[in-house]
Amino acid sequence: MKKNKLLLASTILATALGMNNLASAEVNYVKSGVIDGAKLEIHKTIKNYDDDKVLMPNVIFKFNIKPDDSVVAGKKEEKSGLDIKPGIVDGLETSKEVSYTNSDKPNSKDKYTYFDFSQVKFTNVGIYRYIVEEVQDTVSGIHYDSQKWYIDVYVVEGDNGFVPKYIVSSKALETKEPVLFSNSFDTTSLVVKKEVTGNTGDKTKNFKFQLLLKENAYFSAGQKVSVTITSEKASEVTTATIGQPLIFELKHNEQLKLDKLPVGITYQIDETSKNSDSYTTTATIQEGEQSQNSYVLNSDKETDKSPDIITVTNKRDTQVPTGVVGTLAPFAVLSIVAIGGVIYITKRKKA
Structure with a gap:
């Protein structure tokens, strides 16, 4: 039933x-x-x-x-x-x-x-x-x-x-x-640019960098993120491994880009050759549409939806050594006096 x-x-x-x-x-x-x-x-x-x-x-x-x-x-x-x-x-x-x-x-x-x-x-x-x-x-x-x-x-x-x-x-x-x-x-992007300035800045020199993506609860160590290094002549695609430093080199006007970087991951960018060979190294960061601010190399930065652009500048200016001119000045004055004396004596004899 x-x-x-x-x-x-x-x-x-x-x-x-x-x-x-x-x-x-x-x-x-x-x-x-x-x-x-x-x-x-x-x-x-x-x-x-x-x-x-x-x-x-x-x-x-x-x-x-x-x-x-x-x-x-x-x-x-x-x-x-x-x-x-x-x-x-x-x-x-x-x-x-x-x-x-x-x-x-x-x-x-x-x-x-x-x-x-x-x-x-x-x-x-x-x-x-x-x-x-x-x-x-x-x-x-x-x-x-x-x-x-x-x-x-x-x-x-x-x-x-x-x-x-x-x-x-x-x-x-x-x-x-x-x-x-x-x-x-969301994903975001990170660009690291290199600039060389100053009257003796070498724009053909490779400067050494290090990128570190830090693991957390949402992104595990050993996972890979795509990276592109771009110069005027070519682009090289490689990967950054979370938890392991990526060593790379950049010349003037070259850049590294991560265009599929997760939101909520912490990174560090450092120029390992900074402030060497008489260069002064500084860095700025631009977050999205905001104006540039100072970035401390090798400091932590957590990604958000806004893309980050970090510009690392090496400046080297070499001045003419003023001490050489100062040392020779007394001899130059004596030479002028001596030449003047010779001319004077010669004219008197002719007279």
Whole structure:
């Protein structure tokens, strides 16, 4: 008898939900937003992750489900005639997570987790309404999805009590569609430029530099970041390894660029040959559209969305040694006097 009641209830609900084929709901959840079963699928994607040279942060996205306490008592769904009630969480795991690591690439940007209603202790038939939201965390560079999803769990009487038969998801209780949380994350860029100035500055000289990307909770040691070193004649592409110094050389008007640098990572730039060979070494940093400011070489700088441009200048001016002129001056005066005396004596003899 109970099996017949369950089949009848399922048929009525399927008709109310516009499902002509009961078996098609689970297969076509992406299209219908209706699940035939007790597990709600949560789809997570990183919408702007399409370049495998970009480093995905180590990050955990969290999702919470709670009863919709705004439901008005006695409210019924028009098509099925069932009461709509706030969801029950007794027997429901109310928090789920999706994790990404530095090893993830664009082909693994879509991930899934599930809320399982099969163990929930429902008290009667009806539609139990829930809200699912993503936790708005504070990881640098990550944009969180603030969409609120409404979940209706259709409960019928089964052989062993009240069981979830269908799950319907929607935004703002409108069109049925599958639950999707879409995130994105920022990258930035770092440019290191070399300038040589002064009347004896050697613009053909290589100056030695060191770049260090520091590991943290979101970017692990050993991960690679693409680097391009550009001169007037050519460009060389290499990689910087997080946690290990990258040694490189730049001449006048050459530069190093990281155009896919993660946001939230700390770097250090140093010219290891600074202030040698009578050069004076200074550095400036320009952050985004801001004006240039002084940068202390080998100091920590955490990246944000604004691109950084660091210009390292070596200046060398050599003056003419004034001491040589001063030493010869007395001899020059004596020479002039002697020449004048010779001329005077010669003229007197002729006279």
